[in-house]
Amino acid sequence: MEEKEISQAVISRLPRYFRYLGELKERGIERISSQELSDIMKVTASQIRQDFNNFGGFGQQGYGYNVEYLYDEISKILGIDQMHQLIIIGVGNLGQALTNYTNFNRRGFVFKGAFDCNPELYGMKIRGVEVRPTEEIENFVRTNNIDIAVLTIPKDQAVPMAQRLVDCGIKAIWNFAHVDLDVPENVQVENVHLSDSLMKLSYNITRYEKKHGRTGNGKTGS
Amino acid sequence: MEEKEISQAVISRLPRYFRYLGELKERGIERISSQELSDIMKVTASQIRQDFNNFGGFGQQGYGYNVEYLYDEISKILGIDQMHQLIIIGVGNLGQALTNYTNFNRRGFVFKGAFDCNPELYGMKIRGVEVRPTEEIENFVRTNNIDIAVLTIPKDQAVPMAQRLVDCGIKAIWNFAHVDLDVPENVQVENVHLSDSLMKLSYNITRYEKKHGRTGNGKTGS
Numbered sequence: 001m002e003e004k005e006i007s008q009a010v011i012s013r014l015p016r017y018f019r020y021l022g023e024l025k026e027r028g029i030e031r032i033s034s035q036e037l038s039d040i041m042k043v044t045a046s047q048i049r050q051d052f053n054n055f056g057g058f059g060q061q062g063y064g065y066n067v068e069y070l071y072d073e074i075s076k077i078l079g080i081d082q083m084h085q086l087i088i089i090g091v092g093n094l095g096q097a098l099t100n101y102t103n104f105n106r107r108g109f110v111f112k113g114a115f116d117c118n119p120e121l122y123g124m125k126i127r128g129v130e131v132r133p134t135e136e137i138e139n140f141v142r143t144n145n146i147d148i149a150v151l152t153i154p155k156d157q158a159v160p161m162a163q164r165l166v167d168c169g170i171k172a173i174w175n176f177a178h179v180d181l182d183v184p185e186n187v188q189v190e191n192v193h194l195s196d197s198l199m200k201l202s203y204n205i206t207r208y209e210k211k212h213g214r215t216g217n218g219k220t221g222s
Numbered sequence: 223m224e225e226k227e228i229s230q231a232v233i234s235r236l237p238r239y240f241r242y243l244g245e246l247k248e249r250g251i252e253r254i255s256s257q258e259l260s261d262i263m264k265v266t267a268s269q270i271r272q273d274f275n276n277f278g279g280f281g282q283q284g285y286g287y288n289v290e291y292l293y294d295e296i297s298k299i300l301g302i303d304q305m306h307q308l309i310i311i312g313v314g315n316l317g318q319a320l321t322n323y324t325n326f327n328r329r330g331f332v333f334k335g336a337f338d339c340n341p342e343l344y345g346m347k348i349r350g351v352e353v354r355p356t357e358e359i360e361n362f363v364r365t366n367n368i369d370i371a372v373l374t375i376p377k378d379q380a381v382p383m384a385q386r387l388v389d390c391g392i393k394a395i396w397n398f399a400h401v402d403l404d405v406p407e408n409v410q411v412e413n414v415h416l417s418d419s420l421m422k423l424s425y426n427i428t429r430y431e432k433k434h435g436r437t438g439n440g441k442t443g444s
Contacts, residue, residue: 006429011422011425011426012418012422014421014422014425015415015417015418015421015422016402016415016418018421019400019417019418042402077425077428078421078422078424078425078428079424079425079427079428079429080421080424082428084424084427092319092322093315093316093318093319093322094315094316094319096315096319097314097315097316097318097319098416100314100315101416103400103417104417104420107417107420107421109420109424147427148423148427171427171430172423172426172427174419174420174423178241178325180238180264186430186434188423188426188427188430190419190420190422190423190426192414192416192419193237193238194320194323194414195237195241195325195326195329196234196237196238196241197396197412197414198326198329198331198396198412199236199237199240199300199302199329200233200234200236200237200300200412201370201394201396201410201412202300202301202302202306202331203233203236203299203300203301204233204394204410204412205301205306205369205370205393205394205410206299206300206301206304207228207301208393208408208410212408
């Protein structure tokens with residue numbers, strides 16, 4: 001495969017392809033054309049072919065794609081054919097929700113440790129993972145070969161914590177704190193800014209109403 | 223303001239501008255040039271000017287932008303100068319975490335109801351919001367003028383639930399279920415697919431390692 005730079009827009013679409021292919025695989029479907037995939041995913045067949053061409057095309061378009069092959073290839077590209085070891089920092093409701101997701105575990109993302117600065121939580125177990133004091137993070141990351149730290153702490157704590165994680169050699173930070181983290185390029189960051197997502201929704205409501213003059217709750221006859 | 227169609231890419235950047243402007247405002251800064259904003263936000267000044275031009279430009283660039291004015295204008299564009307009434311469907315850890323975020327409340331997103339199909343949770347209160355049976359959703363949405371339903375339920379339940387919400391006149395769905403929802407164009411959907419975000423992170427780790435030959439946990443001398 002060519003080592004050219006793939007745009008983040010294409011990469012953002014890969015997990016969605018992976019999800020649909022996983023569902024096709026579960027339904028026992030062995031082969032699918034870009035047109036059929038286009039119909040169920042509601043993107044153009046041309047977009048699908050363009051996206052896949054970034055990775056060499058994945059085979060004969062005349063006969064359609066082999067679902068299992070495509071699924072496996074995308075899983076390799078996404079790096080989820082390998083295990084990832086995670087820790088979670090901040091064991092509030094959100095931290096506990098994420099640690100409890102069996103879905104992540106099934107994809108090879110394994111929570112190895114949980115950390116909090118509240119002593120009342122020390123020793124508590126979430127799906128077998130013990131909550132420890134944040135002071136132990138550096139040692140834990142180094143001795144347990146941790147790849148990814150999940151930050152579910154307030155934004156004022158997230159910036160210094162990110163620095164500590166960078167210093168002890170973390171590879172990636174999954175950041176739920178509502179702040180942008182400034183890390184060196186060898187540390188990958190993916191932000192989940194929930195407020196931003198909610199504001200985007202609010203924008204789209206407002207925009208729709210301005211355009212169609214709907215106000216209040218009720219169905220519009222558009 | 224012109225009613226031209228703004229791209230979702232621009233809209234995705236608005237909440238981030240809003241966040242930075244809010245911080246500048248809190249720090250008492252009254253005026254900022256696109257270059258200064260560019261430095262702190264790490265996007266080009268040209269990008270900022272282009273983005274703002276979609277909304278008429280927000281004023282004199284020679285003297286910089288008025289922070290408070292810009293903050294207020296963006297808040298109006300995002301529709302967060304108005305209140306939004308929310309319900310949450312699915313009161314697991316994630317549902318509870320979202321209901322507990324005081325930050326949303328501060329931005330005018332007010333949780334009015336919480337629903338679950340587990341009778342053991344009925345009557346439980348989360349920040350004063352009572353958990354009710356899902357059977358009551360339609361009536362609640364209609365009588366309480368609910369704009370937004372937050373779906374934190376498993377994906378097989380999310381599709382029929384979205385249909386019920388559409389039928390009772392919801393304006394928007396904030397969807398955390400790992401499935402794409404098929405709704406009419408008068409209902410806005412914003413997806414938070416956490417697994418997709420985690421896979422993107424995994425891609426970026428894998429990509430970096432392929433490029434730089436780093437394996438295992440440890441700092442690289444890039």
